Amino acid sequence: MVNIAVMGYGTVGSGVVEVINTNGDIINQRAGDDINIKYVLDLRDFPGDPVQEKIVHNVDEIINDPEIRIVVEVMGGIEPAYTFVKKCLEAGKSVVTSNKALVAKHGAELLSIARERELNFLFEASVGGGIPIIRALNSSLTADKIEEITGILNGTTNYMLSKMFYEGADYDEVLKEAQDNGFAERNPEADVEGYDACRKIAILSSLISGQQVDFEDIYTEGITKITKEDMLYAKELGMTIKLLASSKRHGDHLHAIVAPALLRKGHPLYSVDGVFNAVFVHGNVLGDAMFYGSGAGKLPTASAVVADVVDAAKHLHRNIMTMWKSEKLELLPIEDTVRTFLVRMSGNAEARRGEVEKLFGDVQIIQVDGLDGEFGFVTAEMTEGEYAQKAAEAEGILHMIRIEE
Amino acid sequence: MVNIAVMGYGTVGSGVVEVINTNGDIINQRAGDDINIKYVLDLRDFPGDPVQEKIVHNVDEIINDPEIRIVVEVMGGIEPAYTFVKKCLEAGKSVVTSNKALVAKHGAELLSIARERELNFLFEASVGGGIPIIRALNSSLTADKIEEITGILNGTTNYMLSKMFYEGADYDEVLKEAQDNGFAERNPEADVEGYDACRKIAILSSLISGQQVDFEDIYTEGITKITKEDMLYAKELGMTIKLLASSKRHGDHLHAIVAPALLRKGHPLYSVDGVFNAVFVHGNVLGDAMFYGSGAGKLPTASAVVADVVDAAKHLHRNIMTMWKSEKLELLPIEDTVRTFLVRMSGNAEARRGEVEKLFGDVQIIQVDGLDGEFGFVTAEMTEGEYAQKAAEAEGILHMIRIEE
Numbered sequence: 059m060v061n062i063a064v065m066g067y068g069t070v071g072s073g074v075v076e077v078i079n080t081n082g083d084i085i086n087q088r089a090g091d092d093i094n095i096k097y098v099l100d101l102r103d104f105p106g107d108p109v110q111e112k113i114v115h116n117v118d119e120i121i122n123d124p125e126i127r128i129v130v131e132v133m134g135g136i137e138p139a140y141t142f143v144k145k146c147l148e149a150g151k152s153v154v155t156s157n158k159a160l161v162a163k164h165g166a167e168l169l170s171i172a173r174e175r176e177l178n179f180l181f182e183a184s185v186g187g188g189i190p191i192i193r194a195l196n197s198s199l200t201a202d203k204i205e206e207i208t209g210i211l212n213g214t215t216n217y218m219l220s221k222m223f224y225e226g227a228d229y230d231e232v233l234k235e236a237q238d239n240g241f242a243e244r245n246p247e248a249d250v251e252g253y254d255a256c257r258k259i260a261i262l263s264s265l266i267s268g269q270q271v272d273f274e275d276i277y278t279e280g281i282t283k284i285t286k287e288d289m290l291y292a293k294e295l296g297m298t299i300k301l302l303a304s305s306k307r308h309g310d311h312l313h314a315i316v317a318p319a320l321l322r323k324g325h326p327l328y329s330v331d332g333v334f335n336a337v338f339v340h341g342n343v344l345g346d347a348m349f350y351g352s353g354a355g356k357l358p359t360a361s362a363v364v365a366d367v368v369d370a371a372k373h374l375h376r377n378i379m380t381m382w383k384s385e386k387l388e389l390l391p392i393e394d395t396v397r398t399f400l401v402r403m404s405g406n407a408e409a410r411r412g413e414v415e416k417l418f419g420d421v422q423i424i425q426v427d428g429l430d431g432e433f434g435f436v437t438a439e440m441t442e443g444e445y446a447q448k449a450a451e452a453e454g455i456l457h458m459i460r461i462e463e
Numbered sequence: 464m465v466n467i468a469v470m471g472y473g474t475v476g477s478g479v480v481e482v483i484n485t486n487g488d489i490i491n492q493r494a495g496d497d498i499n500i501k502y503v504l505d506l507r508d509f510p511g512d513p514v515q516e517k518i519v520h521n522v523d524e525i526i527n528d529p530e531i532r533i534v535v536e537v538m539g540g541i542e543p544a545y546t547f548v549k550k551c552l553e554a555g556k557s558v559v560t561s562n563k564a565l566v567a568k569h570g571a572e573l574l575s576i577a578r579e580r581e582l583n584f585l586f587e588a589s590v591g592g593g594i595p596i597i598r599a600l601n602s603s604l605t606a607d608k609i610e611e612i613t614g615i616l617n618g619t620t621n622y623m624l625s626k627m628f629y630e631g632a633d634y635d636e637v638l639k640e641a642q643d644n645g646f647a648e649r650n651p652e653a654d655v656e657g658y659d660a661c662r663k664i665a666i667l668s669s670l671i672s673g674q675q676v677d678f679e680d681i682y683t684e685g686i687t688k689i690t691k692e693d694m695l696y697a698k699e700l701g702m703t704i705k706l707l708a709s710s711k712r713h714g715d716h717l718h719a720i721v722a723p724a725l726l727r728k729g730h731p732l733y734s735v736d737g738v739f740n741a742v743f744v745h746g747n748v749l750g751d752a753m754f755y756g757s758g759a760g761k762l763p764t765a766s767a768v769v770a771d772v773v774d775a776a777k778h779l780h781r782n783i784m785t786m787w788k789s790e791k792l793e794l795l796p797i798e799d800t801v802r803t804f805l806v807r808m809s810g811n812a813e814a815r816r817g818e819v820e821k822l823f824g825d826v827q828i829i830q831v832d833g834l835d836g837e838f839g840f841v842t843a844e845m846t847e848g849e850y851a852q853k854a855a856e857a858e859g860i861l862h863m864i865r866i867e868e
Contacts, residue, residue, distance in 0.1 A: 077748045080747070081747065188746075189752060193598075197774060199770065200489075200490065200493040201482050202489075202770075342485070343765065344757070345757045345760070346757065347757075349752075358748070363606075
């Protein structure tokens with residue numbers, strides 16, 4: 059029997075208990091031993107809930123119990139999660155977490171403690187919920203140099219952008235609806251400003267580069283300025299707009315960014331709609347691959363957590379996770395990255411063509427039916443720095459959206 | 464150093480050598496040891512090729528060399544591959560293969576020999592080329608009861624059906640073009656009749672059920688009867704037609720089938736076009752997930768083979784693969800499976816409505832612009848047995864295509 063403790067009895071924590079109860083037989087068979095939840099740590103009591111008898115309020119009960127081999131951390135947030143997880147590892151227990159903030163901030167250190175003690179620190183559920191992207195990078199795509207990883211890593215914003223695209227709704231309207239349906243939080247900042255996606259791409263970037271990528275270094279732009287007019291331009295171009303979190307190799311450098319981007323029909327991420335998440339990977343020998351699934355939700359996330367518990371139980375004395383060095387990776391400055399841009403400009407296209415071409419050279423002018431008094435154009439490839447310089451000289455730019463190759 | 468031998472220097476075999484040469488540094492780092500190709504087994508010589516000095520013509524040189532720890536079998540076909548692989552395992556070497564025919568036929572036995580000897584028999588590349596679906600089922604989706612696995616597992620037929628759908632081309636035309644482009648073989652039977660997809664879904668079915676699923680037991684229908692008219696009906700219904708290889712749980716039973724099917728827009732497999740493959744999985748707690756990538760091709764397949772070599776090298780004395788029992792699983796007879804059907808019928812819809820409704824009850828009649836003298840209808844849900852009975856009584860049925868829920 060392998061005794062485990064679950065720290066946090068919120069949505070994911072109760073999902074973990076539910077998954078282990080529902081699929082116990084096959085989980086035990088695959089783990090090669092019976093998984094037993096001995097403790098659930100929470101500040102609250104849950105009278106009437108079968109879990110009540112396992113509830114403990116003090117983490118030391120878990121840390122000091124040598125019977126506990128694996129600890130599941132699903133509390134979220136940096137503290138006290140970080141302190142608890144570190145103590146558990148130091149006490150010889152493997153740790154499984156769904157906590158992206160913790161992994162993005164302290165992953166290198168916690169992985170290294172686990173490695174030194176022949177334990178495991180696993181975090182499949184921290185990126186893409188039920189999508190097994192971490193394990194794919196760790197143990198499947200091992201013959202490849204990963205040259206690009208681009209994901210739709212936030213379900214709330216993808217739900218909102220899908221609604222805006224298909225129904226022509228505007229941002230505020232869609233946000234309100236998403237909040238009413240429980241797809242967005244009352245304080246939606248972490249999602250709509252891209253902070254959630256940013257932490258996730260930081261984790262993936264650290265994994266593929268083998269070095270710590272600080273999320274604070276990643277240029278991050280949310281979807282709050284995306285309008286229904288932008289979606290009309292996207293349609294005119296045969297594209298859609300997605301919040302992409304992306305990490306690409308340029309020589310020895312990595313370039314990471316979170317921002318809304320125009321995506322062409324035919325790109326594997328184009329048709330990822332609603333609350334679903336997906337991760338596109340390009341390997342130098344594998345070519346293109348894509349992983350798709352529920353990026354959040356109680357049971358999909360719990361499924362990933364429990365799969366990590368199974369792996370930890372199968373490898374109680376053997377470290378299986380690739381680690382990354384705590385030495386920080388310098389990202390390519392955003393000014394030096396190259397791409398094309400869709401620019402929306404006020405005024406009459408014909409009247410202003412000369413002005414535009416003087417700054418941006420030969421461009422493709424886009425006129426959307428029903429949008430009077432403005433026009434759009436797609437620039438040639440240039441660096442973000444060049445674009446910023448030109449944009450500063452131009453007058454009447456309404457909005458700029460990056461185009462994903 | 465871990466010495467390996469590659470059996471077969473054809474497309475995949477030369478790809479394996481190329482991948483190890485190209486990405487040697489990162490591969491060795493991930494394997495935790497240097498991977499060295501000591502022998503390449505082939506009947507031919509390759510004068511001038513750097514591999515020539517490693518060429519051996521007799522498998523015994525590999526089997527009898529205790530330095531060889533891992534053997535890569537990429538010859539294809541059942542014999543002599545089966546005899547060679549079995550001897551290698553019995554001689555204490557782990558085996559990695561891309562050979563779907565071998566795995567579908569002898570997987571249970573070879574897995575069991577590997578398990579007894581604490582070796583590994585790995586076959587990621589046998590299904591879906593570069594898509595890491597085997598490892599996902601083996602070590603990622605371990606918290607789930609897999610209730611459905613449905614794949615587009617053959618690139619040739621998917622390329623052809625995509626062309627027919629988007630360009631309105633007919634079967635013969637598209638087959639010829641695919642042959643001219645090298646996407647289809649001169650003798651295309653294994654692809655277009657569904658035999659290739661059938662072996663792959665047999666492997667996936669064995670993995671998710673834990674028992675041998677014989678590919679001979681799987682109802683298999685190819686794409687040779689799909690016409691451009693069928694595609695027009697698909698478009699009228701807002702659907703497309705894909706060759707689906709599918710395995711679904713019904714209570715204790717598994718129902719497996721390979722057949723062209725109508726697939727609704729919005730299904731994750733709908734937009735998988737061209738030579739790409741994809742596997743859709745539904746788990747009882749995970750929900751929907753999808754894996755997408757190059758299903759064939761020299762380098763993507765070699766990438767999967769080499770990832771297995773890395774895993775075998777990391778686990779030289781530890782069996783890591785779930786096995787399935789050689790005891791055969793009885794599939795649900797096709798007659799008892801339930802679905803809806805698109806039926807194309809000759810004649811005038813209004814004139815024949817009574818006749819159709821007498822047999823099939825209330826149906827949705829579909830009339831396609833430009834297709835005179837015929838009409839279509841979608842049946843209610845019924846078993847294949849019921850459908851066959853009704854179809855035998857009906858006159859003038861031009862074609863029937865199953866609809867995927």
